[in-house]
Amino acid sequence: MKILFVDDERDVEDLFRQKFRKEIKSGEIELAFAFSGKEALNVLGDENPPKFVYVFSDINMPGMSGLELLDEIKTRFPEIQVSMISAYGDSENYDRAMNSGARGFFTKPVDFERLKSEIAEMVKKQ
Amino acid sequence: MDAQKEQALLDTLRRVFDATIKDDFPLETLEEFVSEVVMGFGSTADERILDLAGFRKLMEIQREQSLGMNLRFETKPIFKKIFAQENAAIFTHDFIITLTIGETENVLPLRFSSVFEFNDERWKLIHWHGSQGVDSEGDTWHRNELIKKNVALQKLVDEKTSDLHRKNAELESAIQTLKETQQQLIQQEKLASLGQLTAGIAHEIKNPLNFVNNFSELSQDFISEIEEELSKPVDKLDVGNILELLEDVKSNLGKIRHHGSRADSIVKSMLMHSRGGTGIMEPTDLNALIEEYSNLAFHGMRANKNPINVEIKLDLDPTIGLVSLNSEDFSRVILNLTKNAFDAMRDKISMVGSDYKAKLEIRTKHLPNRVLIEVEDNGPGIPEEIRDKLLLPFFTTKKGTEGTGLGLSITHDIIKSHLGTLEIESSVGEFTRFTLVLPNTKT
Structure with a gap:
């Protein structure tokens, strides 16, 4: 199962690769990273239809915000699941994400147990 | 002297006193008892009379000045002499005038000498002298009076000085x-x-x-x-x-x-x-400072009320090297300018809707001995009529308590303290650009 993480912090890539080391090694999941909304759309648009099943995106990023990316993805690739990851867990962001069709909302620091079980559940569905 | 001639002399003397004081005295009769060549000194410095016309004028002025004052007088003879051949006479009087101004009575004690000449069967005033004794006694050369005056002056000066x-x-x-x-x-x-x-x-x-x-x-x-x-x-x-x-x-x-x-x-x-404010000027990585503080301002804005999406484009010239800055103060310049840009672009979003893409560009550029910094937003722009007020303290376009009106004024002060300049260019509906130039002697 291909998952795309979108965050402007580059070290997020190493962190998630290490956290999901076993799942990656076993071939259960495959991770890709983008560091802006624009880059994420490019990655998703590379293949038609895209093989990505799930996108996790930060909200506060320079340029296109995560919420704008969410709208874009939901318009262009409605079959892809999107969850938000944000340091700002205010109700305004939460409501907007949920109303735009987000599957979940994670706050930073990320609770990896919750994230893992969310991903495991999705893997099972596949 | 026969009685008739003496009576005529006394009448002439009385007419002189009356003419001086009484406001209903017929001045057209002056020539009947005042000589064409009368000469006299009055009690004030300008009273130097050299002929009848001057005497008449003095009387007219006195009459004008005594309007509204109730004048009374009494005379006390001190000295009288008729000269030989009975053609000249001299009198000396205390001539005490009482003036009532409003409720107050003032006494003006004059000493008055008068000389009369008998000519063509008429006595006429030929010379007079009126004066007021100064307020000192036994002081021939006015020494004490002068000292008194000096003391009074000194006192006045002291009072004014302590006042100052x-x-x-x-x-x-x-x-x-x-x-x-x-x-x-x-x-x-x-x-x-x-x-x-x-x-x-x-x-x-x-x-x-x-x-x-x-x-x-x-x-x-x-x-x-x-x-x-x-x-x-x-x-x-x-x-x-x-x-x-x-x-x-x-x-x-x-x-x-x-x-x-x-x-x-x-x-x-x-x-x-x-x-x-204890910061000092030291060689500073200006590009890093701009990156850090524009980022802080962005996240501050994102985490506060009404966050907006902004594309931030940094175009930083690596050749500017280290710039001598008070980094504590200068970070406020970057914060203030970026924050203003965010606020302006938020206003534009609420005006024109979400089709508008907010964009903030910050550029640095190396110039000979100087460094150029530009902070440009594509917000609503600044109307011409308020552009020159922007840097004034307490001037703000923000509503209620949202702005103190000090941000740009302090920004300008900080730039000036760096010996730099700040220029504002703007086109309404299109952009606003703040251009800063700082001295930069590369080390």
Whole structure:
């Protein structure tokens, strides 16, 4: 199962690769990273239809915000699941994400147990 | 002298007194008892009369000035002499005039001498002298009077001087109060901008701390895994896995260190920002400062009320080198300008809707002996008529308590204290560009 993480912090890539080391090694999941909304759309648009099943995106990023990316993805690739990851867990962001069709909302620091079980559940569905 | 001639002399004397005091005296009769060549000194410096016309004029002036005053007089003869051949006479009188001005009675004690000449069967005034004794006795050369006057003058000078000293002290204390108030306002403005930043700073500290926590937790897990691996019999050891895990641990320790010092420098710059103005000019990586503070301002804005999406484009010229700056003060310049841009672009979004893409560009450029900094937004622009008011203290276009009106004024002061210049260009509906030029002698 291909998952795309979108965050402007580059070290997020190493962190998630290490956290999901076993799942990656076993071939259960495959991770890709983008560091802006624009880059994420490019990655998703590379293949038609895209093989990505799930996108996790930060909200506060320079340029296109995560919420704008969410709208874009939901318009262009409605079959892809999107969850938000944000340091700002205010109700305004939460409501907007949920109303735009987000599957979940994670706050930073990320609770990896919750994230893992969310991903495991999705893997099972596949 | 026969009685008739003496009576005529006394009548002439009386007419002189009457003419001087009584406001209904017929002045057209003056020539009947005053000589064409009369000469006299009055009691004031300008009263030097040389002929009848001058005497008449003096009488007219006196009459004009005595309007509304109730004048009375009495005369006391002191001395009288008729000269030989009975053709000339001299009188000396105390001539005491009482003037009532309003409710107050004033006494003017004059000494009056008059000389009369008998010619063509008529007595006529030929000379007179009226004067007022000065307020001193037995003081022929007016020494005491002069001393008295000097003392009075000195007293007046002393009074005025102490008055001036007092007023001076009052002004100084008023200026002091103003200076203190100004300092307080600047401090308040600093704290206010720190308040706006708090969320951005919290975000900026939380982020590296999350990495520190996550990478150290992962490293612990990996070490346990390595220990587990090492407890296996030698022939089952997966050395490749161990080396891979060790490599991750090593890289993680580097990342922990990197993010730790990132958090540390954020705390440091926050302290620097809130501290009183003790910053010094030192060679500073201006590009790094711009990156750091535009980022803080962005996250501060994102975490506060009504966040907006902004594309921030930094175009920083690496050849500017180190610029001599008071980085504490100058960081406020970047914060204020970026914050103003965000606020302006937010206004444009609410005006024209979400088709508009907010964009902030910050550029640096090396110029000979100078460095150019441009902060440009594609917001609503600044109308011509308020452009020259922008830098005035307390001028704000923001509603209610949203702006203190001090941001740009302080920004301008800081740029001036760096011997730099600030220019504002704008086109309504299109852009606003703040252009700063600082001296930069590359070292």
